[in-house]
Amino acid sequence: MTPSRDIARLIxxxxxxxxxxxxxxxxxxxxxxxISPYTLEEAYEVADAIAKNDMPDLxxxxxxxxxxVVYHARMAEEDRHFDxxxxxxxxxxxxxxxxxxxxxxxxxxxxxxVKGIWERIKTEExxxxxxxxxxxxxxxxxKGFLDDVPTAFPALQEADKLQRRASKVxxxxxxxxxxxxxxxxxxxxxxxxxxxxxxxxxxxxDELGDTLFALANLARHLDIDPEEAxxxxxxxxxxxxxxIETHAREADxxxxxxxxxxxxxxxxxxxx
Numbered sequence: 001m002t003p004s005r006d007i008a009r010l011i012x013x014x015x016x017x018x019x020x021x022x023x024x025x026x027x028x029x030x031x032x033x034x035i036s037p038y039t040l041e042e043a044y045e046v047a048d049a050i051a052k053n054d055m056p057d058l059x060x061x062x063x064x065x066x067x068x069v070v071y072h073a074r075m076a077e078e079d080r081h082f083d084x085x086x087x088x089x090x091x092x093x094x095x096x097x098x099x100x101x102x103x104x105x106x107x108x109x110x111x112x113x114v115k116g117i118w119e120r121i122k123t124e125e126x127x128x129x130x131x132x133x134x135x136x137x138x139x140x141x142x143k144g145f146l147d148d149v150p151t152a153f154p155a156l157q158e159a160d161k162l163q164r165r166a167s168k169v170x171x172x173x174x175x176x177x178x179x180x181x182x183x184x185x186x187x188x189x190x191x192x193x194x195x196x197x198x199x200x201x202x203x204x205x206d207e208l209g210d211t212l213f214a215l216a217n218l219a220r221h222l223d224i225d226p227e228e229a230x231x232x233x234x235x236x237x238x239x240x241x242x243x244i245e246t247h248a249r250e251a252d253x254x255x256x257x258x259x260x261x262x263x264x265x266x267x268x269x270x271x272x
Contacts, residue, residue, distance in 0.1 A: 010067070011084055014074045032075060039068040040152070051231070097121060145169070156226045159216035176221040183218060186211040243270035 001013065017027040042065040049058035073084040098121050100106040106117060126148075149161045166172065173179055190207040193199060219226035247266035248255050255263075 007084075010070055011074070014067075014070045018074055018078065030071075030075075032072065035068065035071055035075075036152075039065075039072070042068050094125070097125075154227065156212070156216050156230065159213050160220055160226055163217050163220055173217075173221070176218060179214060179218040179221055183211065183214045186214050240267050240270040243267070 001009075001016070003009070016022070017024045020028065042061065046058065046061045046065050049055075049061045069087065070084060073082070073087050077083040096103045098118055100121075101114060101117060107113060146162055146165055149158060149165055151158065153161060163172070173182075186207065190204065190211055193204045193207050216226045219229060244258070244263050244266040245255065247262070247269075248258055
């Protein structure tokens with residue numbers, strides 16, 4: 001079998017890998033549950049390549065992510081649920097439907113008009129999806145308002161999505177400074193837990209989680225992506241810690257033997 005630019009070849013390769021007896025033993029024993037972590041990992045590696053502006057790496061990582069889509073579609077086809085063609089048809093149908101200002105005759109020459117079109121169509125799609133799932137016996141009649149937010153999101157992103165969802169029915173602050181007050185309240189409660197004679201790790205974990213949740217809420221009110229804000233700080237940390245390593249090499253000492261004062265001096269120099 002030879003490589004190809006045609007998606008059909010990738011589908012053929014996956015089918016061969018999943019063919020009993022002649023296929024790959026590792027690929028044959030996989031399931032949706034075992035492959036799911038790899039799918040998330042590949043998505044993060046795509047984001048990492050974009051952040052680094054590494055186009056050769058991005059090309060490779062997009063291929064790895066595409067393989068994940070083909071893998072899941074193949075397993076679904078084996079179980080007679082759907083195949084890769086159904087996936088493609090579904091997303092093309094959705095994109096055409098959500099862009100009537102491009103593929104239809106609606107007016108969407110301004111971003112705010114496009115947003116309004118999207119919101120209306122997404123509401124219609126949700127109603128249709130709910131009806132379809134109910135007809136198949138898959139929809140829980142007692143489904144909660146927040147149940148549409150996936151629990152598989154990174155925790156900060158899940159917090160942001162939950163808060164945005166709750167805000168649609170008015171469960172929200174109308175001033176970012178009120179969120180700051182909430183953060184101060186949570187950090188005070190965290191300080192109280194840490195000050196106990198015998199700190200309770202479960203209670204400390206709860207208070208720390210409450211603080212992080214409130215910080216995510218502040219980011220939303222400031223129209224800042226909390227994940228991106230933390231990534232920026234992570235990048236700064238990497239850069240400044242690298243300066244400490246450089247200082248250690250120039251001084252011909254190991255990181256393990258450097259004093260905290262020496263590390264802090266190199267850190268501050270990197271900040272400047």
